[in-house]
Amino acid sequence: MLRALHKFPGLFATLLIVVMTLSGAVLSVLPTLEAVQAPSQLDSSLTIATLADRIAITYPGVEQIRRAPSGQITAFYFEAGQPGAVIIDPATGEGVANYEPSAFQRWITNLHRSLFLDDAGRLTAAAGAASLLVLSISGLMLTARRVGGWRRFFSRLRGPLMGRLHVEVARVTVVGLLLSSATALFMTASTFELLPQGSVVAFPSQVSGQTGATPGIMALLRDTPVDTLRELTFPYPNDPTDAFLLKTDSGEGYLDQGTGEVLIWADAGAWQRVNETIYMLHTGQGMAWLGVILGLMALGAPFMAITGVILWVHARRARPRIKGNFAAIQADTILLVGSEGGSTWGFAATLHDALTQAGHKVHASPMSQFSPHRYSLAERVIVLAATYGEGTAPASAKGFLDRLAALPKAPDMTLAVLGFGDSKFSEFCAYAGDVTRMAEEKGWVQMLPMATIDRQSPQEFARWGRDLGRALGQPLELSHSPAIPRSQALTLISRRDYGAEMQTPAAILRFAIPKVGLWARLAGRALGRFSPGDLLGIVPEGSHVPRFYSLASGREDGFVEICVSRHPGGLCSGQLLDMGIGDNVRGFIRHNPDFRPVRGHKPVILIGAGTGIGPLAGFARTNHSGRPMHLYFGTRHPDSDLFYETEIREWHEEGRLASVATAFSRTSGRAYVQDALRADADHIAKLINEGAQILVCGGRNMAVGVTDALTDILAPAGLTPAALKAERRYVEDTY
Template sequence: MLRQLHKFPGLLAALLVSVLALSGAVLSVFPALERSGAVTAPAGTISAADLAGRIADRYPGVEQIRRAPSGKVTVLYFENGFPASVVVDPASGQSVADYVPSGVERWVTNLHRSLFLDDAGRIAAGLGALAMLMLAVSGLQMTARRMGGWSRILGRARGSRRQRLHVDFGRMAVAGLMLSALTGMYMSLATFDVIPGGTAKAPGMPAEVNGGPTMPVNWIDAFRNIDLGDLRELTFPYLDDPTDAYRIKTATGDGYVDQATGLMLVWRDHGAARRVYETIYMLHTGQGLWWLGLILGVTALAVPVMSVTGVLVWASRRRTRPRIKANISARSADTVILVGSESGSTWGFARTLHDALTANGHKVHTGAMDSLAPAYPHADRMLILAATYGDGTAPASAKRFMARLEAMRTAPARPVAVLGFGDRQFPKFCRFAQDVERALARKGWPSLMPFATIDCQSAQAFARWGAELSEVLGEGLTLTHMPVRPRSHTLTLLARSDYGEAVQAPTSIFRFAPPHRGLLARLTGRSFPRFAAGDLVGIQAPGSDMPRYYSLASGTSDGWLEICVRKHPGGLCSGHLHALRPGDRIEAFIKPNPEFRPTGGRAPVILIGAGTGVGPLVGFVRGNRRRRPMHLYFGGRDPASDYLYEGEIAEWLGDKRLSRVTTAFSRVAGRDYVQDYIRRDAEALRAMIAQGAQIMVCGGRNMADGVRSALEDVLAPLSLTPTTLKAQGRYAEDVY
């Protein structure tokens, strides 16, 4: 619900709020410019009578005196029958400059307030302020959830570059945007008299005035009691019209003063509503608080960035999910399918299941596991298809499923079946799906059928599970899944470096030329995407139904795509790659991996890898052009055979992109492993971690487990663990 509350106003109002924000940012500059050029007087030193007397002496044809919140005093007068206006020094009454209204300011003001559409535009601007408030509040709540709670809301943002920009700009601007939105809504409601505000009627002109000779304006006691700082406007009587009176507007009220006697003929104090309105107006426009106006203007500049990144994130999510036809609303469905997917492949299986059930006459709703609702009024069953990400954790579309499940007080009567998707080469095969199954059982959800798993996206295993489901439902159900391959691109092998033959671990560094990113391909979205070290490249070998992913050791700016691959006995993809020669081509696609890359800043980075796991780590070092402190722990078998990147590491040490390297080789004297050196360097590591260092680990599961155990010992004196560092965004793993 929260995501929908954030998404729909954002998509519908993206252009409107961007226009309002940009025009507001431009307007925020004018109060500061006016304040910088204004000649002011200290508070309490000049009265309205003093100022009016000086002005009347210098400009006999004075019509009106205006004092802006900035302190600038403007005089409107007639000279030789023609209107004129000047800015004056209130202390002397002398002209400082001609007053020329800004056409740009007037144009932008009309755009901001009404979009040049009069009342219809004012209503649209008010709705834009409401949309801004909804986006700010819902976005703040979503960020808190994503970061793991309000106490971590200022931690490192995670996700793709677009997501991080969206979150970072939102956190920076949310306070200012909420203030602008609330004050804008108030002013809009006051404009249409929905709430009392700035449209209260002014006192009427008195019916009778003295009509005697005009008193010198500086003698009028009513004006002497008004400090210049409280003056807003003083309008003089028409010349040679003894029946006219002075009109005075101040911070506290409005009134009329007899020009002959100097007596206040009528006075009306501003009520509480008017005072509130003027305060709100000052907070919204910066008039009288120029510094606040500039702050709000800067925060407003974040809105177009968030609008663009928000739309791009939404579009990216849409692309990762297959289009599901006849997707019934959750409240009307008799069958609910919930999907936990990281790369999108599990959504393909969900679509196959959805289509088959729909063809049998069922009303089916398919959605993300994160959309778990407290109730599905007409559902007879629920089917959960859950992939496992990384080290047994929840995939992208199921990050909040467990929390939503725990928040449900009662178990529904409908039965549920869980189908896990994974790869048996990982030790924690389908662990997240297993955790879901156990959590559902603890909450008392009845089981529709036994827990089952699908290895390596096997269409045959999925069809067998469909046959079992068919028996449970008592109807014919055939699941024929045809996997949709991601859009791939042709890569040409430029060069390869071979290692490891002597230690029976043939390993190669492959460097490919990415395809040319032509203008037409970019415009149509078909160009090879940008990538960074730590992202993944998916390669599907001939005869394999499932792509294999390899961590990238290079980024787009390097001009090539580089991976480290060890040849595994019987491995289809690794064998295919090791058979390549320069000039050969492969089909591949990029899968972003934004969770595995160095954070920003200058804090040290501790890189720990073994074997081919060094690939993305050296990619980070290669891109370390700012010479941020980076310390590399590299484990191998024998330095004479599999010291990957030995020459480049020496160069990076020389040019300070790499601060230090520690190597551990298991098949030489001492049989050292990286975790042994981590324990030996405990004191130095603790010092770096106390400085905010980030730890990044890449390699096999056994190595990663050993490193985690060693780090637990190292971190214990600091009352930290790898888990707490991970929650802070300072510990990341890429394991296989």
């Protein structure tokens, strides 16, 4: 719901918002230009009486004196039957320049306020302001959700460049956009008299009928400083029934032109001050610096509009178009999809098509739109759920578990849950498991046990489809070809080979970062930013399923680096290790923000074995602040596969690694990394008591051994690896 609230106003009002914010940005600098052009610094002791007398001497036919919020004073007069207007130097009362309203300013003001369409245009502009307000509020909430709460609102962003630019600009400009849109709506409501109007001082019922009093003899004008003046209007010449009209910051009233006495006066009310404050906040009139700031912030809206449309187009391309999607109220089968990057939608489209061909009426929608009351004809619900990060809900499944928990009873239709994930991660299909457990607690009848799809396997999906067909009592064949993510050609620029002596070939492979233009980067056709611990996806020849390797480098290092070992029958590892310098392979970045040191200065314990050293080496390489990092690394033999041997020594000497402990399983000592942990148990316990974070990378068997060792080490302190994982102080990247 929140994403839709942010998306649709932006799409429908993009052009309108761009026009309104660009014109508003231009208008916002005008108060500053006006203030700069003001003739001189105003003497705070100067009164309206003195100023008016000075001007009347120079311009005997003066009709009105106005003071703008910028301080500029303008006199309007008649001379020889011709009207004139001049900008006044208050120190002398003389004109310094003719006052000529800017035709451009009038044009841009009319465009901004009404699009040259009078009242209809004002209402259209108000709709644009309302859309901008909704976008700003929903954008704030989406950003807070993305970064993990309001307290982390300004934390570092990760992900594709376009998305990060969109949010970064929003975080800087959203306050100004909220202020501008809210005040615009207030002013529109006031224009159409939907809000209380300030009282208007009526012309006095009686005047003296005398003439000839000059401003200099009028007590009120002598007591009122010029810096509070807004407008002084002189009586019409030779009309004894007219009077002076004075408007100041504190109120307005009429003065007799014969006696100089105050005929009637009304102080400015609270509501009038509210209206004036709103006007000042929107236009910057009276606070030129605020106008400049609001103008700069307004420029963020066109940028976000453009990037938002591009992001929407990318999302549409990533999500396949599902043909023949029945309305939820008409469908007998409901497909609910929980996807982060869009790949699960591809499987949903394949399933939707197969079920439709089998004669079913199928409705597919995101899990976040789960609404059982709309499924009046549905006989079954099929959930296809990916897992994001450490077992959390993917983007299109936000709120599903809350809605399910809030149901008074389980839905009447049956349920099938299919999880999607990568078994190399410890939280493989954890979110689908959470959905299954809550459904069981609710008593929701399941037509199939929960199943999982590992690394987008078409074979596993086809097998599950046959099981689903048997449950439906009809054959069901699912033939799915996963969409290959957009990839870049990576050129191998260096390699270091290991493991020949142990007959376990491995290498550190370094690739050049592809060079692309700015527009290609903005359009998402670049490798993008990445950090150690993120994943490099490689699509091997002859396969549609990418393999992922943990990165040992970040974008700032200027290269892409991974550690690869040859697996028996491994299609991708074999192709990578057969590469020569200058050869190319296609790859893409998948961000893995949960596997990296948390911010701060507390110690970090890095534990790895074999090619699992890759991201750990990357963390050490980028530890420029000298944060305490302690490396425990296990491999077969120091002469065969001691990855990063030279760098580890240098990082230790430079302080990027506080300590290094190694274990070798093919030497006379025959030790594994968990043995190194046990040998250093007291030190590790001390580090953990100091708040250390543990990062483990390597094979699953190694990770089990590490968990067992840490269980024993932590027991005396009453801690467990599970407790540390719950605090995100124990994170694994295993395969």
